[in-house]
Amino acid sequence: MANKIKLARVEKGLTQAQLAQRVNATRQTIGLIEKSKYNPSLNLCIAIANELGKSLDDLFWEES
Amino acid sequence: MANKIKLARVEKGLTQAQLAQRVNATRQTIGLIEKSKYNPSLNLCIAIANELGKSLDDLFWEES
């Protein structure tokens, strides 16, 4: 699940720091979201999705 | 945007309090999210979506 975000980021040719800057977050926050089971805010999720050209479902949804 | 959640909830025949209980939140939190006065956590968004039979995009995504 986390790797979907990392994959989308790398496909865009962005570092964690670059993505963080573009969504007004810190590198550490991006790293934690990509890695462990962080629980980010909806607004941050939306900003990340917009920046990576994906939707919320693309990055954060798991079919149950 | 906020009304999408309210609409989905009413379609399911649930009150704010009932939905809140099922997603381990409070009635007030649900009410504020419906009024889009809050920035809920991803986990809560996912719980709400699952409970209402919708996806994240269905409830929280706006095409930009």
Place this chain on the structure above:
DNA sequence: TTATAATGTAATATATAATTAACATTTTGT
């Protein structure tokens, strides 16, 4: 109308997301 359920809303308290700073480790390029 009257009672009751549902929702709105505000104050304070608590849990945790997110920041900041710092240093360690890994990766990448030369």
Place this chain on the structure above:
DNA sequence: ACAAAATGTTAATTATATATTACATTATAA
């Protein structure tokens, strides 16, 4: 191998989502 960039990770602090309590207002049904 070496240096630089990228990422990992931890501790302390700040910002804010969420809970709790309480009361007000609006809907719904008898």
